[in-house]
Amino acid sequence: MRSVLLVAGVAAYFLFFATFLYLIGFVVDLPYLPRTIDYNPSAMGAAGAAVIDLALIALFGLQHSVMARPAFKARWTQIVPPAFERTVYVVAASVALIVLFAAWQPLPQVLWSIANPLIADGLWAVCALGWAVVLISTFLISHFQLFGLTQVYANWRGKDVPEKPFGTPLFYRVVRHPLYLGFLMAFWVTPVMTVGHALFAAGMTVYVLIAIGHEERDLVAVFGERYTGYKARVGMLLPRLR
Secondary structure, rough: OHHHHHHHHHHHHHHHHHHHHHHHHHOOOOOOOOOOOOOOOOOHHHHHHHHHHHHHHHHHHHHHHHHHOHHHHHHOOOOOHHHHHHHHHHHHHHHHHHHHHHHHHOOOOEEEOOOOHHHHHHHHHHHHHHHHHHHHHHOOOOHHOOOOHHHHHHOOOOOOOOOOOOOOOOHHOOEOOOOHHHHHHHHHOEEEEEEEHHHHHHHHHHHHHHHHHHHHHHHHHHHHHHHHHHHOOEEOOOOOOO
């Protein structure tokens, strides 16, 4: 059974990584993908397309927010092995994104388009930086534990995963949620902004703000005054000047 969980955990990790790479191509409208944020629009009207897109974002947000809460985990681990809980979360998150990719209804009307190649290249660079911040941030907070590999490997070896101490490495000394900041940079910074892209970015921004509220309540419950002091010193998504 432990070996089965280990193999499933590794498969889930690669499913996530493939989904994450597709997400990058989806957002930046990479050519040759079967569907992107602006490519392959349907004949559906704008209002209907917007309703479907918002429902897809809501589905993604609900999956992330509900399954990440301690109360849900406490009940869920009565059904699945605790070491496998994070793997199930990763699979569910990947499936939610795949559904979003497949059912997304592009709204390709252009809101702005930057013709100056120097400015456009600069915006693409900031977008790429956002994706890099996302990936680096996962390693700063234990990449393999975040995606369940540490748990299934420790379970395979018959060991427990030690509690991770509170820390503020690198980006976390500047903002409390660099991973979310990286996503917002990647979603919003583009030389060509369409209605569909703006809807996606705005919907994900709302999700990020809601998720941060839930996460910070959980972190205060776990770390107490250490985290409340951290909140007082460090900005949520933007650095504090003082």
